[in-house]
Each structure stands twice: as C-alpha cells, then as structure tokens.
Amino acid sequence: MTAIAERFTGPLATPKRVGVAGVLLGIAAFWIALPPVHERSLVVPALLAAVGVAAGIYAAAKGSVRAGWGAIVIGALGVALAYLATRSSVDNLQIVFTWSSLIAAMFVFATPLVYGSLGGIFSERSGVVNIGIEGMMLMGAFWGIWGADVTGSWITGVLIGMAAGALMGLIHAFLSIQLRADQIIGGVAINLLALGITGYAFVQIYGDENISAGVSEIPRLNLSFLDSVPPDSLGNFLYGAFGRLSVMIWIGFVLVVVTHFVLFKTPIGLRLRACGEHPRAADTVGISVYGVRYAAVTLSGALAAAGGAFLSVGVISSFNENMTGGRGFIALAAVIFGNWRPFGAFGAACLFGFSAALAFRLGNAYSGSVPGLDVVAQTLPYVITLIVVAGVIGKSIPPAAVGKPYTKQ
Amino acid sequence: MNEIADRPPPEEEEPTTSAGRLMLRQKAGGIIPPVLTAIFAFFMGGVVIAISGHNPLSAYAGILDGAGVNWFWDHFGNTSVLDLTTFNLTQTLLRTTTFIFTGLAVAFAFRCGLFNIGGQGQYTMGLVVGIWVGAYWGNSLPNGLHVVIGVTLAALAGAIWAGIAGLLKAFVGAHEVITTIMLNWIAYWFASYCFGQGGPLQNTTPGQESNPISDSVYQKSNAIIPVLWGNEGLQALHYGIFLAIAALVVFWIVLNRTTLGYEVRAVGFNPEAAAYGGISVKKNFFLAMAISGLFAGLAAGTDIFGWKYSAGVLDVQASTVGFAGIAVALLGRSTAVGVGLAAFVFAGLDYGTTRGLDPNVFEPTLAGNLSLMIQGLVVLFVGADLLILYLWSLRKKRFATPRMSGKGV
Numbered sequence: 001m002t003a004i005a006e007r008f009t010g011p012l013a014t015p016k017r018v019g020v021a022g023v024l025l026g027i028a029a030f031w032i033a034l035p036p037v038h039e040r041s042l043v044v045p046a047l048l049a050a051v052g053v054a055a056g057i058y059a060a061a062k063g064s065v066r067a068g069w070g071a072i073v074i075g076a077l078g079v080a081l082a083y084l085a086t087r088s089s090v091d092n093l094q095i096v097f098t099w100s101s102l103i104a105a106m107f108v109f110a111t112p113l114v115y116g117s118l119g120g121i122f123s124e125r126s127g128v129v130n131i132g133i134e135g136m137m138l139m140g141a142f143w144g145i146w147g148a149d150v151t152g153s154w155i156t157g158v159l160i161g162m163a164a165g166a167l168m169g170l171i172h173a174f175l176s177i178q179l180r181a182d183q184i185i186g187g188v189a190i191n192l193l194a195l196g197i198t199g200y201a202f203v204q205i206y207g208d209e210n211i212s213a214g215v216s217e218i219p220r221l222n223l224s225f226l227d228s229v230p231p232d233s234l235g236n237f238l239y240g241a242f243g244r245l246s247v248m249i250w251i252g253f254v255l256v257v258v259t260h261f262v263l264f265k266t267p268i269g270l271r272l273r274a275c276g277e278h279p280r281a282a283d284t285v286g287i288s289v290y291g292v293r294y295a296a297v298t299l300s301g302a303l304a305a306a307g308g309a310f311l312s313v314g315v316i317s318s319f320n321e322n323m324t325g326g327r328g329f330i331a332l333a334a335v336i337f338g339n340w341r342p343f344g345a346f347g348a349a350c351l352f353g354f355s356a357a358l359a360f361r362l363g364n365a366y367s368g369s370v371p372g373l374d375v376v377a378q379t380l381p382y383v384i385t386l387i388v389v390a391g392v393i394g395k396s397i398p399p400a401a402v403g404k405p406y407t408k409q
Numbered sequence: 410m411n412e413i414a415d416r417p418p419p420e421e422e423e424p425t426t427s428a429g430r431l432m433l434r435q436k437a438g439g440i441i442p443p444v445l446t447a448i449f450a451f452f453m454g455g456v457v458i459a460i461s462g463h464n465p466l467s468a469y470a471g472i473l474d475g476a477g478v479n480w481f482w483d484h485f486g487n488t489s490v491l492d493l494t495t496f497n498l499t500q501t502l503l504r505t506t507t508f509i510f511t512g513l514a515v516a517f518a519f520r521c522g523l524f525n526i527g528g529q530g531q532y533t534m535g536l537v538v539g540i541w542v543g544a545y546w547g548n549s550l551p552n553g554l555h556v557v558i559g560v561t562l563a564a565l566a567g568a569i570w571a572g573i574a575g576l577l578k579a580f581v582g583a584h585e586v587i588t589t590i591m592l593n594w595i596a597y598w599f600a601s602y603c604f605g606q607g608g609p610l611q612n613t614t615p616g617q618e619s620n621p622i623s624d625s626v627y628q629k630s631n632a633i634i635p636v637l638w639g640n641e642g643l644q645a646l647h648y649g650i651f652l653a654i655a656a657l658v659v660f661w662i663v664l665n666r667t668t669l670g671y672e673v674r675a676v677g678f679n680p681e682a683a684a685y686g687g688i689s690v691k692k693n694f695f696l697a698m699a700i701s702g703l704f705a706g707l708a709a710g711t712d713i714f715g716w717k718y719s720a721g722v723l724d725v726q727a728s729t730v731g732f733a734g735i736a737v738a739l740l741g742r743s744t745a746v747g748v749g750l751a752a753f754v755f756a757g758l759d760y761g762t763t764r765g766l767d768p769n770v771f772e773p774t775l776a777g778n779l780s781l782m783i784q785g786l787v788v789l790f791v792g793a794d795l796l797i798l799y800l801w802s803l804r805k806k807r808f809a810t811p812r813m814s815g816k817g818v
Binding site: 194 | 457526784
C-alpha cells in the first residue's frame, strides 16, 4: 500500500516518467506521419523525436536506464520510420494503416499466441519447460477442425481439439515429471510427434482433398452498438476494431484476466508458483508437487490446443500440414517477453500479432516497390525476443525451478 | 566465471546439466538402449499403420526397398549396375551425408551440455552463403578452389549463426534453446527473402524471374563436388560423403584426444566443477556452439556443391534436416559411431518414405508423415529409456546406500 501511496505523492517528473514520456513522444513522431494525420514534412516528427530522445537521455542519466534507453531507441526509430512514411505515397499508407482493421487483424494474429502463451505460463510457472506448445497447438488445429467437421458444431470441435492437446500435455507431463526426462527433449519429441500424427491423420482421413467447405465456424460477436458511439469517426473506429471479433478472441481476453487472478490472487495460484520456485518447500508444506505439475502441464496442452483450434476452425476453416508454422514458439517468446505474467504475455502477443498483421499488409502494399519489407516485418517477433533474452531491454527472470525435475524425498 | 565458482558445490555426484545426466545414463546401457529405442519406435509406427488399415509388414518392406537397402542382397559389391535399386541407395547415402553433419551439429553441443535446436537455421544460413559464393561470385576461380572456398564459407556462416547463441549463452546466460529457435526463424525469413521474388539471390535466367529459386551453381560456374557413384545430372552420390566420414573421425579425435575436447566434456558433465578446475566455461560454451554450427554449415555446403546446386523458398521452408539431426544425435547417443549409424537409419527412412517409395505399396504422403512420427517416437523413447536405466541405477543404489530417493517412479 505504501508503494502505491508513494506513487501518487512523489514528485511528478520522476526519471522513469520522463523516460516513458520520451517513449510516447517517439511513437507520436511516427504516428503523425501516418493516416489520418498525414504530416508530409519531416519537421514536426523530427522535433517530437528530438524532444523524446532528450527526455530519454535525461532519464538514463538520472538512473532510469530501461525507460531512458527505450526512449532514445524508439525516438531514433520513430524519426526513421516517419521519414520513410513521408517518402511513401498516401495511397499506400492508407492501405497499410487503416487503424481499425489493422487492430482487428492484430487480434486475429495475436489470439493463437495468447492461448499458447497462457498455456506456457501455467506450465513454466509450475516448473516444467514446455517447448512442445507448438505441437500441442498443431494437434488442436487438426483435431479441432476434424471435430467440427464430424460433429457439425464448432464448440465440440474446439473441445475435441483441446482434448487432443491435453493428451500431448499429459505425455509431456509423464515424461518430465514421472520419468524426469530432459524437458527440452520431451518437448522436441512432442513437436515431431504432433507433426507426424496430424499429417498422417490428415492424409489418411481426407486424402488428397481438403476439409470440405461449410464446416461449422467460430461465430463473430457483432457489437453493432459500437458503431453508434459519438462522434462518428470514433464509432466507426471502435466498430471496425472491436465490433466483429470472433467469440474466441473475447474468450482469450477473459482468460488473460482469469489467469492473472488465479495465479496471483488465489491459493491454487500460490501453490502452483511455489512448485515452480521452490518445489522442496512446497512439498514440505504438503503441496503435491507432482499433482500440481501434472495438472498445469495438461492444462497448458489444452490451452495451446485451443489457440490452434482458433486458427483452423476460426480463421481459415481448413487445415494444412504444419499450419501453426512456429506460432507455438512465438507464444513461448511472448511468455519470456512478458516475464511469465499473463498481462505481460498478452501485451507481447499483441505486439507480435501487430507486427504479423503489419507484415501482411506491407506485403500487399509494397511488394512492387520495396521487396523484402514484409519479410523484415516477419522476423520482428524473433528479433525482439532475442534482444529480450539477451537482457538488453530489462532482464526477464524465469521461475527458479523451471526445467529441473523434482525428486520426492 | 566467478559467479559460477562462488556457488556452493553441487550436492550430488551426478552431473548438474540435464544433458550431462542423460549422457551418463545413456552410456551406461551400451548399445542396447538405442537399439531397443529404434525397434520400439518402428513397432509403434507399425501399430499406427495397422490401425489406419494398411499392412505394416508390406509397408516397411516397401520403405526398405525405397531406401535401396535391397542393393545389399541384389548386387552387393557390384557398383556398375545403375538401376533403380542402386539409385535409391545412392539417394539414401546422399542424405546420410547431410544427416551425419546435422547430427554432429547437435551432438557436439550436447557433449558440452548445450542443446543446439538451431541446426536448421545454421543449415539455412549455410545454404544462403553457399549459393551466393557458388552461383553469384568468383566464377573465374578454378572449379576446385571455388568449391573449397564455397563449402568453407558456408560452414563459417553456420558457425557464426550458432556462435551468436553461444555468445549469448556465455555472456548473458540466455538459454540456447530459446535463442537458437529464434535464430532458426530469422534465418528462415532471411533465406525466404534472399531466394524469393525480387530478392538478391533470385534466379536471373530469362523466363525464370517469377520462380522463387536461386541460380544454379551447376549452370553458373560448374563448381561442383565430383560424382562418386551414379549418373552425373541425376542427383548422384558425390565425394562429400568422405568429408562426412572424416568429420566423424575429427569429432571423435577432438572430443577424446584434445584439450579442447576434454574441456568441452568437462563443462558438459558439470560446469560448476569444471569452473573449479580452472576451465573457462564461457569460452567452451561459445566454442562448442560455433563448432556445432560449423558442422551444420558443412551440411549445407556439401548439399549445395554436391547435388542440390540451387535452393528456393520452398526448399528452405520445407526442409527439416536440422531437426532430423536432433533425432540422429539422440539415437546415436552423441558418439561418432552412433551418429554415423543413426544418420544412415534416418536417411533411409527419409528417402524410403518419400520419393523412393513405390506408391502402389504404400502412399508416400502417408509414409512421409510416418517418418516424422517415428523420429518423434525415437526422441520420446530416449526420454523413456531413462526409466529403464534409472531403475537399473536405483537397484544398484539400494545396495550401496540405505537412502531411497526414487519414490514415485
């Protein structure tokens, strides 16, 4: 409580706040060069960015290194991107930066990552490294659409997909908890196995054809009241961004809040985190470390699979071999970037989703004039994660006992 | 260095890294566990074939024929007959060459207690550099010299790519599994950009500009590794296989007969103890990763100059040779002889389940996925064979010490 009180009674311009303001100015420098503002001269963005960088230097010198350097880097990036934007044609900018649909696309790209990273958080917080998120997601993608196809309902489809993912989670749990196998090896095995199983079953069941059209899809939640929010432009924006999102995207939002609450506000969460931080201590006070870890890893498989099912049942209504294409690993990166916290991982997933959505649009708009721009944007999640694990932007600290098999005494 | 040395010595006499522990137990059983692992994995694969309504025996017979293994009883010793059987065997041996290198890429790091999941990315970077050197650069060089420079630079590209992960591990403690996975995806997109439309290494042949594939080394400079067995121009076996066998020998000598190998193994067995003994853990982490990457880069170099001659976006995106290297190294127990044998097994499985397989016997689309499943099962059972060895060591421990530490297994 005192910490919160200090936050409000302390001086207004703490170094950290100056740094954050610098970061915002750097973003603003880029933003005003984009639709709908369309600043076509570089003077204003350069001024904004210069103030941002100055704020960053001040913050870094006063001891808030992270925010300060963030402001310096983002200020420099902001002015560079603004320069590119002023050089680019207004038409192309409008294709790429239609904010409402860009945000809606961001949520579509981010949602599989959100589910996957929540799964990763449960597993890793309980002390089990889960490299197999990718494979569990792929299982969810195939068995989800298969279930929706066979039962004719997307709900049972997603549930069947989640069950398949949970089964993989159970195998991983057995290997890493009971057999104390290397958890990385177990995860690699899960990924290879899932690739083989889904590919085999897909060819066996569907042959050369794909899943027939008309499979039950995950419905969108139509919030038409958003459209009538005044003023008109805001209403249009809100409706475009949030008005037609899939039900599973909204469930994802809810799950982030629920996961945060369960992990940090309930006894169950405390027990789970204890198993990941100091299993011996947890065992001493009567917590079943094995039981908690089994539950967490199985749950993690089900959650990751739900993300995969969203991809197949919710987005493209069909299946391709290896269709998750590394999203499980990006989800894992989101876990690390988000410092093993649900809201942090959600933010990271949105950032990665945004860069994926942007890459997609950049590819459409600039494929002729600037080859490779879309590809550069595709690598963004991976580069950011490398920088994060290298500790350049703040250190992320994993649970103390993660990856270490526990032996009962 | 110091922070490792300052920590209290480990409690047990076992190695402290998972990889080190695994190695110790794997060595305990000799050749029996790997053979049992392989048999069990193939048996489970057979069960899957049977469940899906095919005959496992005829399927496996077809895969053996597809791998060209029947050469050994059809015309053993006679290398002049160039029929389908011989062709299939040369194809298996081609892939054996690749798999030996990618297997060594995982095995060498593994002996240092590191898990190099990045063989795929290191291979990809080797492909890019190999193609660049072979087809776009130095066409006036004598062919032999051109090949040597090309293969060397491809190997160096792999070493640098892995070295990044090694440096991050050594200096900021970033987990090599996370960093190598991220580097895999960066390499994936980088190579897709290079070979894709408008990329710097895209085909310049008139009429081919829309084809996302590079120029061919064969056509541009004819700097190729000479053919050893088969028809030139029909993907014949090249002399690179001797380089792979030499790499196995070098791997054994470096690990078992040099100071570097001693230090690498000491760090792999127990970094804390190695640090106490005055061995630089950081230096060995970096060197082990870089040498691992060197092997992966060699795989790419010999592939480019030996039989692929060109690479395209599809090659990069569909290739799994780096991941196969994980299964090769684990089944081969990270020893020179083991990697050589396991590479042959997986190479045969790879070719015998895809292009070598007679579609009338068993569908190659199914079998290709079967091959992935068997790889996954092998990796999985490497975890599970710990159970057998663990119980074995427990039985011995029970007589040695009264303390029981294995409840729950």
